[in-house]
Amino acid sequence: MAAKSLAGRIALVTGGTRGIGKGIAIELGAAGALVYVTGRTMKSSNGKGGSLEETAEAIRSRGGECVPVQVDHEKSEEVEALFERIAKEQDGRLDILVNNAYKGVEPLLAASGKAFWEVEPSLFDDINNVGLRNHYYCSVYAARLMVPRKQGLIVIISSPGGMRYLFNVAYGVGKAACDRMAADTATELKKYNVASLSLWPGAVLTDTIQASDNGAGFKKTLEKYGKPETAEFAGRIIAHLAQNPSIMQYTGKIVLTADYGETYGIVDTDGTPAVNIRSFSFLFRQVSALSWLSGWMPNFLKLPHWLWHQASNKF
Structure with a gap:
């Protein structure tokens, strides 16, 4: 992929203050896109990292452009205002949406090893209000900008938990719904040349999991995958997808980062291919x-x- 292959493109990455979202935002910015990044924290105050300012600095250090926007994705009015801002500032243009925002990591870690009836049912909302419901809202608003221009890419970050049991019930239900959302929105968007797909990164040992006191079970699960992917690898895949002339062959489908990387010779930051599950x-x-x-x-x-x-x- 040529440097700055996404020059002139407008991208939005939700939940980009840490983990996979941050890695994606950095790679899209490095590829030349102007990246809007959302998160709940503008400036880190606890010394543990995870802020919009840190993501913006990382993007700019790679020669990219970034617009950090503080958004609570549980609040639909803030989500709507985000897209209104993008439409106003970019003359109604949005080329790439990455639905990555996810609030439920800590509750998910805390519930690790417990049966669904042993945990308060509010866990479902903790995981899926942002990790599912918000993705639908964002996809609606993004489509309203993409359809008139007859171009665009919507990516929903999902996982194999959408196919088989992984971690817990609420997690799997949410990921299965994400995969279905990508498929069904693609059905209606295809005639407008807008692609929608579900992306399954491999095992990524994020900062949140490493730092959590409840992360032992997750770490044990991730160890089975062998070498983890970096958070940036998914960003490299999306950057390539966004400029792939054959993008519509992937719309409505689940795309594994490792599969796509093998097809197009995309390697991780250490120069090696990702582990293919x-x-x-x-x-x-x-x-x-x-x-x-x-x-x-x-x-x-x-x-x-x-x-x-x-x-x-x-x-």
């Missing part, structure tokens, strides 16, 4: 009796998507 090498590592076979399996041998899908609960 469809590869037989990875799958054999998950079964202790077969783990010895892992080293014998070339990475290009992967479980077909149609067969992998049979592992879900769908008929």
Whole structure:
């Protein structure tokens, strides 16, 4: 991908003060897009990081442009005002929306290892008011800017938890709904040349998980994945998607960062490819009796998507 391949594009990354959102915002800015980044904290006051100012500084250090906007994505009026601001400042233009905002990490970590009935039902709202409902609101407002121009890309950050049980019930329900949202919005947007897709990053050991006192269970789960992806890798994938002339072949689909990276030769920040959870090498590592076979399996041998899908609960 050529440097500044997204020059002139307007992007919005929600929840970009830390983790995957921050990594995505940095890479889109480095690729030349003007990046609006949202978060609840403008300036860090606790010394633990995670602020809009820090993300903006990281983007600018890579030669990018950033507009940090303080937004509480649980408040629909603030979300609407965000898109009104973008429309006013950019003459009604928005090229890329990355639905990444997610409030439920800490409640999710605190509930780790507990059955759904052992946790207050409000956990569902903690996880999905921002991690699902807000994505719908943002997609609506983004589409209103993209459809008249007949171009645009909407990405919803999801995970394999949308296909099989992962972490807990509320998490899986939310991710399955995210995947369905991407598919159904794509159905209605396709004729307007606007793409909508669900992106599954691999295991990413974010700062929040590493710093949390409740993160032990998550860390143990992530260790099974082998080498984690950096937060920036998903950003590299989205930057490429946004300038891919074949983008519409991905609309409505789930895109694995590792799959896409292999197809287009995109590597992580350390110069190595991401671990592909469809590869037989990875799958054999998950079964202790077969783990010895892992080293014998070339990475290009992967479980077909149609067969992998049979592992879900769908008929």
